[in-house]
Amino acid sequence: MSESKREGTVLLKTTLLLSSVNGMVASALMVPLLADIAKSYPDAGPWLNQLLSLPSLLMIPAILITGKLADYISKKTLLLVGTLLFIIGGFGGIFATGVMDLVWTRALLGIGCGIVYPLAPAMIAYLYDGQERAQLMGWTNSCGGAVSFVLGIAAGYAALVDWKYAFYYYLLFVIVLIMQWFLLPDFLPEKKDPAITQAKLQTGATEKLGYRVWLTSLDMLIFMTVSMFIIFKLALFIVNEHIGTSADAGMASSINTLASFAVSMVFAQIWNKLKRFTVVVGLVCMSVCYFLFSIAHSYGMMMAAVIFLGFSMGLMFPYLMNRVSIVAPNSQKTFAISLLSMAIYLGQFFTGFYTQFVDWLTNGSIRSGFMFVAGNMAAFALIALVYVIFTRNREGESQTTIAG
Structure with a gap:
């Protein structure tokens, strides 16, 4: 393998791994801030807990809808949209003037996470197989844990100055967005992929989940x-x-x-x-x-x-x-x-x-x-x-x- 091709492969894998961390990061960056948010908005009441639970709740329908949208829209396009919503929802918290502002930004972040969450492993499943696929599936879990661990600590230190400063860390994902744009291949929608269509014609049957x-x-x-x-x-x-x-x-x-x-x-x-x-x-x-x-x-x-x-x-x-x-x-x-x-x-x-x-x-x-x-x-x-x-x-x- 040539040096340029090897570097391209490494960058592609790095992009896929970094694209899989959003769900873990969303919680890791919020947990250290809850006490300070409660002090800033003493009338937050039950909405304070929603800052953690709402994104996870909204991820469920977003994940399911994304799985069907991939039949008609490129996985790369969906991933870019999801990452952009994640960045806007995360960084948007810096402009919050009340707890409800945070709730709405967290809701947007949760939808973005839900769009992104299944796409990185799906891309790995399409691009790799065997030992290499298993290795990358393991590394996605490791990468998510490592990034969320580091950013969770960083958020805690940022909160010592001003808890809103922690939301600046979401801008790091602009780099991930750029990597996705330039490094990921253009996946055809699954119902328009000629390889999949040909396989269906050869078998003469509609593929079911099983x-x-x-x-x-x-x-x-x-x-x-x-x-x-x-x-x-x-x-x-x-x-x-x-x-x-x-x-x-x-x-x-x-x-x-x-x-x-x-x-x-x-x-x-x-x-x-x-x-x-x-x-x-x-x-x-x-x-x-x-x-x-x-x-x-x-x-x-x-x-x-x-x-x-x-x-x-x-x-x-x-x-x-x-x-x-x-x-x-x-x-x-x-x-x-x-x-x-x-x-x-x-x-x-x-x-x-x-x-x-x-x-x-x-x-x-x-x-x-x-x-x-x-x-x-x-x-x-x-x-x-x-x-x-x-x-x-x-x-x-x-x-x-x-x-x-």
């Missing part, structure tokens, strides 16, 4: 619903059990991000060795995480649990994204990835109800709740193991696919 796409999306929905229980309980558990302080809860969150980052970086190598059994390992790690939380009485034990949490997240996200990109037909890849992306945010929404159910079942005991979730995850791991074993001959190890 049950494996729906099942993989259901996997993600269930995984997110159950695994995110820790988000509601971690800080409360650490303080109430006298294991540490709220600062230690923040450190635990950072360690989780670091562990997830590390595993995602080497996901392709893990996937190459374990093939479809990667899903079983990811679920087992989550089960071990919650079991360790249920018996933890020391800071060290808690950190071990958090590391297993990061391992599981670092495996499951790229794993399921890679899975759906493999089993979806070419004419439906973007919509399939949109379904999976939507399942992530629906799962986060359903976690609140699942948490209430677990609290009712365990009479509010956090340790018993952790043990219950550990049992759930162990059962899911067993189901996944049985499914993989019984479908190995049908799907073939040569496909290097995952359970679903």
Whole structure:
């Protein structure tokens, strides 16, 4: 490969990776500012919480609509529009004179995030395959975690001067927008792609999503619903059990991000060795995480649990994204990835109800709740193991696919 071609490939991959971080950055840049915003707008009331939840809520329909629009509009065009809305919605917060101004800008940001979120992995699915695709799917998770971690810290320091200064960081995505414009190829709308049309003519059939796409999306929905229980309980558990302080809860969150980052970086190598059994390992790690939380009485034990949490997240996200990109037909890849992306945010929404159910079942005991979730995850791991074993001959190890 020539030097110029190698540089072009690196720049293309860098653009795709940076295009995948919007959803994580949106939350990371807002969380450190909430206390200062509450002081500036003491009458904000419930709207303060909407600054975090509203973008995620609006991402769900935006993701689904984007999956269908890709049939008729180029993915590159959609990505550019989504990134532009994200920048305008994010940076627009600097002009806010009241909490409702922030709510409207966050709503615009959420729509932009929803448009962008499924497109970067969809482009990866169309441009790459095999080990290279798996590697990039893992790196998207790592890149999102790294960028949001750095910008989250930067936002906290900016807020020490003036919380509105943190919104200037959204202008960094102007660079990403320029890279998208010049470096990404022009994808034809999927219903106008001659390669896809020719494939349909040869088979004489209309390509359908297939049950494996729906099942993989259901996997993600269930995984997110159950695994995110820790988000509601971690800080409360650490303080109430006298294991540490709220600062230690923040450190635990950072360690989780670091562990997830590390595993995602080497996901392709893990996937190459374990093939479809990667899903079983990811679920087992989550089960071990919650079991360790249920018996933890020391800071060290808690950190071990958090590391297993990061391992599981670092495996499951790229794993399921890679899975759906493999089993979806070419004419439906973007919509399939949109379904999976939507399942992530629906799962986060359903976690609140699942948490209430677990609290009712365990009479509010956090340790018993952790043990219950550990049992759930162990059962899911067993189901996944049985499914993989019984479908190995049908799907073939040569496909290097995952359970679903």
